[in-house]
Amino acid sequence: MTGIETAVRDALASRARLSTDAKAIGAEDDLFDRGLTSLMTVDVMLALEARFDLEFPEEALTRNSFRSVASLRDLLVSLGAAA
Amino acid sequence: MTSPGGLAEAIAAESASGTAPLPGAIEGPAAVAAAHAEAVDREGRFPAEAIAALRQAGRLGMLVPAAMGGPGGTLADAVRDCFAVARGCGSAGMVLAMHHSQMACLVAHAGDAAWPREYLARAVRDGLLLASVTSEEGVGGNLRRSLCAPEPAAADDPDQRAHLVKRATNISYGAHASALLLSARRAPDAAEADQVLWLLGPDDYRLERTGGWETMGMRGTRSEAFVVRARAGAEQALSTGFGSIATETMTPVTHILWAGLWIGIAADALDRARAAVKGKLRKSGGSAAGAPGTPRLAAATERLLAAEALLASALRRYGEPGSAQSREMRPAEVNMLKTAVSEATLDAVGQCLIAAGLAGYRVDGAHALSRHLRDLWSAPLMVPNDAIRAASATLMLGPRPQLGRFL
Numbered sequence: 484m485t486g487i488e489t490a491v492r493d494a495l496a497s498r499a500r501l502s503t504d505a506k507a508i509g510a511e512d513d514l515f516d517r518g519l520t521s522l523m524t525v526d527v528m529l530a531l532e533a534r535f536d537l538e539f540p541e542e543a544l545t546r547n548s549f550r551s552v553a554s555l556r557d558l559l560v561s562l563g564a565a566a
Numbered sequence: 567m568t569s570p571g572g573l574a575e576a577i578a579a580e581s582a583s584g585t586a587p588l589p590g591a592i593e594g595p596a597a598v599a600a601a602h603a604e605a606v607d608r609e610g611r612f613p614a615e616a617i618a619a620l621r622q623a624g625r626l627g628m629l630v631p632a633a634m635g636g637p638g639g640t641l642a643d644a645v646r647d648c649f650a651v652a653r654g655c656g657s658a659g660m661v662l663a664m665h666h667s668q669m670a671c672l673v674a675h676a677g678d679a680a681w682p683r684e685y686l687a688r689a690v691r692d693g694l695l696l697a698s699v700t701s702e703e704g705v706g707g708n709l710r711r712s713l714c715a716p717e718p719a720a721a722d723d724p725d726q727r728a729h730l731v732k733r734a735t736n737i738s739y740g741a742h743a744s745a746l747l748l749s750a751r752r753a754p755d756a757a758e759a760d761q762v763l764w765l766l767g768p769d770d771y772r773l774e775r776t777g778g779w780e781t782m783g784m785r786g787t788r789s790e791a792f793v794v795r796a797r798a799g800a801e802q803a804l805s806t807g808f809g810s811i812a813t814e815t816m817t818p819v820t821h822i823l824w825a826g827l828w829i830g831i832a833a834d835a836l837d838r839a840r841a842a843v844k845g846k847l848r849k850s851g852g853s854a855a856g857a858p859g860t861p862r863l864a865a866a867t868e869r870l871l872a873a874e875a876l877l878a879s880a881l882r883r884y885g886e887p888g889s890a891q892s893r894e895m896r897p898a899e900v901n902m903l904k905t906a907v908s909e910a911t912l913d914a915v916g917q918c919l920i921a922a923g924l925a926g927y928r929v930d931g932a933h934a935l936s937r938h939l940r941d942l943w944s945a946p947l948m949v950p951n952d953a954i955r956a957a958s959a960t961l962m963l964g965p966r967p968q969l970g971r972f973l
Contacts, residue, residue, distance in 0.1 A: 502757025516807030518759030520710065521897040522957055525964040544965035545894055546813070 486566025490534050491555045495519075498526040510553040515546070524549045531555070535564040590623025592650045600654025606786040607657070607937045610779070612742045613786045616651060616658035621693030625662075627686075629669045629887070634676070635687035641670070641819065642881050645826035652830030656941030657786025659827035661695075661739050664787075667820040668696040668747045672765065674815045674888030675806040682765055682804065685745065694768070697743035699794055703733040709812055711758040715751035716798070730764060730796040733776070738789040741775065744768050748794060749808050761808035764798050771796035783940030814893045818884050821904040825877040828911040828945050829870060832918075835938040836866055839918035842925040842933040862921035866914040873910040876903055883968075896968065898961040901954045908945035915939050 488510065495505035495514070502518040519527075527549065528539050539548075539562070548558050599616035606613045620626055629644055630636020644666045652659025669689070676682035688694065705711040716728035730750060737746070746766040751758065777791030804811065843859035854860065880903045885891035915938050919926045925933035 502759040513807060513810065515809040515813065516760060518710065518757065518809065520809075521813065521964070522960045525960055528964065541966055547893075 485556065487559050487564055488552060488556045490531065490566065491552050491559070494527050494530040494534065495552070498530050499523040505552075508552060510556070511551050514549060514551055519549065521546075527555075531559065535559060535562075537562050537564060590625060592623070592625060592647050595619035595623050595625060595647075596650040596654050598654075599651045599658040603655035603658070603937065606655060607783075607941075610781075610785040610788075612739055612788050613655055613658035613661060614742070616655055617661060617695060617742070620647075620651070620662060621695075624690075624693070626665060626693045626695060627669070627690030629666055629673055630686045630690050631673065634673065634683055634690075636690045641822060641884070641886055644670075645823060645877070645881065648823050648826040649830035649833070652827035653834045655786070656827065656831045656937070657784055659830055660784055660787050660824075660944075663820070663823035663827050664698060664738050665696055666823055667816060668698050670819040670887040671747060671763065671811050671815050672696075672804075674892070675763075675804050675811050677805060679801065679805060681799075681801045685765055685767060689745070692744075694744040695739065695742065696745045696747060697737055697740050699732060699734050699737050699740075699746050699748035701735040701737070702749075703735055705758070709749075710761070710809060712749050712751045712761045713758065715754045715756060716764075716803075717754060719797075725797060727797040727799045730766075730771075730794070730798055732794045732796075734792050734794060735777070736779075736789040737773075737792050737794075738787045740773055740790060740792050741788060746771060746794065746796075748796070752803075752807075759809070763804045763808050763811060764796070765802050765804065766794075766796050766798060767802075770798055770802070782943060783937070784944045813897065815887050817897075818880075818892065818895055818900045819887055821900055822877065822880050822884065824945070825873065825880070825903055825907040828907055828942060829873055829877065831938050831942055832866070832870055832873075832911040832914045835915040835918040835935050836863070836870065838933045838935060838938075839863060839866065839922040839926060842922035845925070845933075846923075859921035859923065862917045866917035866921070869910045869914040869917070873907045873914075876906055876910075879971075883971075896961075896965055898958050898964070898967065901958045901961070904949070905946075905951045905954050905958070908942075908951060912939075912942045912945055915942055 492505045495501060499519055532538055543558055548554055595616060598619040599613060602613060602615045625647055627636050628639035632638040648659050648663045651662050672682050672686055700709050702713055704713055714732040716730050718728055719726050732748060745768060748764045748766055749761050750764055752760045752762050772795050774793040775790055776793055779788050779790045840863055843863060847857050884895045919935050922933050922935060926935040928934055929936045
């Protein structure tokens with residue numbers, strides 16, 4: 484597991500109140516099926532922006548970006564996040 | 567049937583995509599709804615005549631695409647029907663809106679699964695009415711929590727389908743529906759937010775009524791409390807999780823259809839207030855310029871045109887249930903359609919009452935506005951606007967509001 488993925492799981496665990504442990508969730512599992520809501524995505528975004536000192540661009544603020552641990556990890560990598 | 571130009575034009579633009587003509591017409595069922603509206607309200611009974619007329623005219627299955635055996639109506643077509651029916655009877659309009667929102671969930675999320683697709687074909691053929699069972703005792707009104715879960719049948723039970731028991735606080739027209747779409751946890755060991763929707767056909771469930779529906783308005787929706795006891799096979803659970811269905815389809819489609827029916831109720835109130843003002847003026851022999859009540863008619867119309875513009879914009883941004891476009895509609899915009907239109911339409915009817923004066927305040931006569939006001943007071947309360955606005959506020963730090971898209 485990459486450092487970025489660990490950070491994603493940390494953000495989900497602290498900010499998203501999922502129905503399953505964010506540390507144990509499958510990387511491709513649908514987070515919206517695990518209780519993630521649009522409201523929670525805002526706090527997850529804020530946590531990840533602070534953690535990696537970057538800003539999610541407007542075009543990245545879609546449901547698909549937040550759909551799984553993997554999609555968030557890939558987004559952060561594409562934004563140049565460094566673990 | 568006439569309708570204010572704004573909505574009619576917006577809908578014409580939305581519908582101009584060349585779909586096959588829909589069976590029947592809405593004018594007949596709308597007239598039936600209007601003819602029975604007073605009795606439905608007074609007796610607090612289901613608008614059976616209006617729903618039968620909609621069934622007869624083939625309007626209940628209108629959102630089912632041709633590929634699934636339906637007429638392939640658009641969401642704008644469904645909105646137009648809700649508007650027209652609610653103009654005659656708010657309760658009937660609400661029943662129709664809730665039915666269509668459930669049908670939209672099936673259409674958008676049935677995928678290739680045989681069971682929901684067969685149900686949709688049958689629903690079109692027989693005009694089946696579909697009700698929603700998302701409410702439940704003990705979840706604090708939170709759509710995204712469920713307590714009930716499927717329990718496996720006993721090993722020696724000849725019927726091996728799972729048992730489902732749900733204590734619902736409200737099932738609108740539950741006693742009058744042919745089928746239910748019921749949210750439940752995925753499995754007995756699943757978390758409360760890990761929900762799926764079960765499609766229960768006419769022979770799959772029994773209802774035990776546990777509470778009534780004695781309300782100020784929307785008295786015909788009969789949104790009573792029931793215990794649902796069902797048997798269902800695994801194939802009756804939709805494969806898409808309820809979290810995605812709620813966000814992508816159920817909530818936006820519901821808000822869009824509600825907006826249409828609320829504007830319909832207010833449009834009839836405006837007709838009544840105009841008639842009352844005109845009648846008084848005719849008696850007094852005065853001029854329309856500066857006539858009492860007319861500024862209030864203008865104020866009401868201003869609010870309704872604003873509400874229609876929001877609805878037309880939402881239809882344009884959302885597209886059709888299940889489309890890629892629909893999945894990316896901003897939740898804040900979905901929320902704001904509901905909060906803004908519910909208050910604009912209620913306020914418009916208040917303006918109509920001031921314009922109509924005593925003729926509107928009377929509960930009898932052709933200009934009575936009591937039912938319209940009582941029905942529309944459900945709009946800001948049904949899912950409280952304060953709660954929705956708190957959610958919208960949080961979302962303000964998410965995606966940037968999409969302004970400047972007015973063409």
